[in-house]
Amino acid sequence: MSLLRAALLAIVVAGATAAVALVGMNVPPLWAVLMALPTGAVALAGGLLSGTFDADWTPEPDPPTASVSLHASFLTERLERSALDQYRFTARVQPRLRRIARAALQQDLNTPEAREKLGPELHHLLTAHDAQLPPPKAFAALMRRLEELC
Numbered sequence: 001m002s003l004l005r006a007a008l009l010a011i012v013v014a015g016a017t018a019a020v021a022l023v024g025m026n027v028p029p030l031w032a033v034l035m036a037l038p039t040g041a042v043a044l045a046g047g048l049l050s051g052t053f054d055a056d057w058t059p060e061p062d063p064p065t066a067s068v069s070l071h072a073s074f075l076t077e078r079l080e081r082s083a084l085d086q087y088r089f090t091a092r093v094q095p096r097l098r099r100i101a102r103a104a105l106q107q108d109l110n111t112p113e114a115r116e117k118l119g120p121e122l123h124h125l126l127t128a129h130d131a132q133l134p135p136p137k138a139f140a141a142l143m144r145r146l147e148e149l150c
Contacts, residue, residue, distance in 0.1 A: 006044050007047075010043040018036035083133045090129060100146065101126050118145070
């Protein structure tokens with residue numbers, strides 16, 4: 001529910017509460033307003049949160065297949081080994097990442113345009129001979145950047 005609709009609902013509920021208190025219970029106007037404010041606030045909160053609890057009828061995603069799970073676990077294991085062994089990173093991981101980046105950009109990675117598109121950190125990771133595998137969160141951010149280019 002939009003903020004405008006929720007506010008209108010809150011005003012209507014608060015007005016009805018004040019009217020019932022004034023007419024039905026013969027409460028003084030100040031007390032009727034004080035009784036109506038909390039009910040209006042609850043109605044506003046309920047209106048704003050009503051969309052949050054709607055049923056989600058989208059189909060459940062397919063469970064991952066065994067090959068995808070195995071592939072992901074092998075990749076994780078290889079990256080862990082590459083973090084410990086610099087030669088493994090520069091000999092195995094970096095050339096594959098470089099190939100992906102070259103295919104995404106469709107140009108050589110040492111050009112100024114490629115350096116600008118990749119950004120300094122990702123360009124250094126792909127082209128430097130002394131590049132180290134960054135921590136997992138930084139590596140994930142760099143891979144998201146590379147994925148955006150694809």
